[in-house]
Amino acid sequence: MRCLRPDKPWTTKLSSAGLVYCHFGSQILGGLLGLPADSPVVTLLYDKLYENFVEEIDAIDNGISQRDGEPRYALTTNLSARVGHLNPRWNDPDQDTEAGFKRAMELVGGEFMERLDYYHRAWLPARALVEEAVRRRFEVDASGEVLELPQGGCPWKEHVFGLEKELALPKALQLVLYPDRGGQWRVQSVPAGPHTFESRLPLPEPWRGVRDEALSQLTGIPGCVFVHASGFIGGNRTREGALEMARRTSCFRSSHLPLHLP
Template identity: 65%
Template sequence: MYENFVEEVDAVDNGISQWEEGEPRYAVTTTLSARVARLNPTWNQPNQDTEAGFKRAMDLVQEEFLQRLHFYQYSWLPARALVEEALAQRFQVDPSGEIIELAKGGCPWKEHLYHLESGLSPPVTITFVIYTDQAGQWRVQCVPKELHSFQSRLPLPESWRGLRDEALDQSQGHIKE
């Protein structure tokens, strides 16, 4: 059970690439195709009727398709406009143009940034994204080196990581009045 389910979920959640030097680190068994295949009767089931499994597979694929379509229409595509606007305003956020501020946090921005960044003039590599979260708190996020990477283009200093509010201010020698 560990090698055929838990290991994959844990590895993906922790950003571990499936492949290393051409060798798989773990098996991927939770794809939509695998889920559909598991709806077929097993070899030793007395009832080998595939129609019931086919109907369940149709429902499963339809639900997955509609969820994905909804995501792209109502979340992913509107996020592109936010990233475009943030890129257009980047020099107002920081003179380097390497920091963007998203009007709303929590949106799927990374894929759009990588696509749009290549057309920037003057060319610049975005290193940080700032935004307010759902609770109205400011956040800073380092841009990953690659789309699905956990390595940052420019990581925050270690002494800042995990700090908030006054603790972050004090670590930088700032004193609130």
């Protein structure tokens, strides 16, 4: 059975868990969060929890492969597998499945609540932070391609991809600035996609693997700390230095200017 809600794009065949979630998920989430079932927060979390929790259960329960080709490794610790391990062994003298079922309910219920708590109290606030940064991006750099976040550790990548589409940004975001926990700053490339390590705009190749004063001399930017060997991230002691690294990277990409500008 497919999802019966015409407003959703999901096509994975439903398990019994998915069927319950499809019909009653919004009411369940609203009750747990103390919000109306049709509130924007519940609607957003409903989709997020289905795509990142329930749909996996539906697919595994219905024998739907995650990929068409040969998998590179086995996945044996997913939620469905953990529930399956709670069943009695085939050769156990005691074949009482009721005890295992109760343990499974506790396991799945606990994980569901933990995931809801994370998405509600961490993932959702991060989205608001990234959206505000997107709207203020031209205050950071005239190109509109550099995003500045007020704190590190924020899960920004998925929100960048979603907001680019939702807000129909005319230009893709390329680089993100944020402070680290030590008070220094990072400049990081936006990934080319949600499931790849490839960067949209890696820091220039001659900078990669160079550190500290040698990097500052190479770039002409004071306070440089490092650039990763792959170019996906670099660091500077100050916001101004990290922003200049971002601007220099954009300039080199667009016009092949020298990496060390006077």
